[in-house]
Amino acid sequence: MASLDLNLDDYFADADGTFDEKTCHNYKEDKEHLVMKDFLQPDTKMSLQTATESLLGFIPEHCKPGSLVAVIHLCANVVPWHHTAHLKLAWLADRLRWSPKMSPVLGSIKGPKDSYFTMQCFSDALWMDHENAENYDPDSQSDLDQWVNFNAYLANLDALHFTNGGGETRYGWRTMAYAFRHPGGLESDYRDPNDEAYGRRGRDANVLAAAQWILWNGQNMRRYAIYPKPPAGSTTSDEDYFNLEFAGASLEHWQVWKQGFDDARNNDTVSEDVRAVATRAFTLMDVLEKTMP
Structure with missing residues (x-):
């Protein structure tokens, strides 16, 4: 290193x-x-x-x-x-x-x-x-790097069960929501990765940030998907459960994330480096599906 x-x-x-x-x-x-x-x-x-x-x-x-x-x-x-x-x-x-x-x-x-x-x-x-x-400002590479790096830190905190209740996981679900659309829709402040205001740089940064939660904390994320535990105040209705504040994990979400990484790794408009990371995240998710109970 x-x-x-x-x-x-x-x-x-x-x-x-x-x-x-x-x-x-x-x-x-x-x-x-x-x-x-x-x-x-x-x-x-x-x-x-x-x-x-x-x-x-x-x-x-x-x-x-x-x-x-x-x-x-x-x-x-x-x-x-x-x-x-x-x-x-x-x-x-x-x-x-x-x-x-x-x-x-x-x-x-x-x-x-x-x-x-x-x-x-x-x-x-x-x-x-x-x-x-x-x-972040999508025109600032420093901002984009900080967004990805901070998600890596949060994923490591969650892997340690830092708050003894998965408190940091809500940030992971929020980051996943930025990167990949969830079924049922999201709140109006959701950032569409195809929005011209953010462009491809912002989209790639979101995919890379989302990958941190799989690469550093994949087993925990899979556990949350197998046994969904909505954050405090959340419901299972599309209105609340899929918005940014209360975005949660489920097997349905897991497949949305996995498909999102698969799409990213096969998208020629995504940078080569991000495609490589998306491939790693997709592969690890596939392995966790096949090896975890």
């Missing part, structure tokens, strides 16, 4: 897109960034425990942990979707959530069973960062 640059210049660039250390935040000197850059390297000597303790050491007792979560999510946006560093990011987030320092409420954590108190800072940040990522 190649070394990781972890370049965040796009996030701290001026309005014209240039990065000037005199006017922009020089994140490269931040202690958090230095720890993350070391820990995420394939050949690092830094263990998960050391990285966790180092990052927690930068915040005082009961300090609001939002900035630390932001650093992790910034990295999730720039780490290439195919890099194993996404596994490390997911494990790091999972380890951090057990610390009392990550609680947004003073003294709210009394023991390991109270770790759910720390989920507020993560869940709020996940929703905001996912919303930012999905509002």
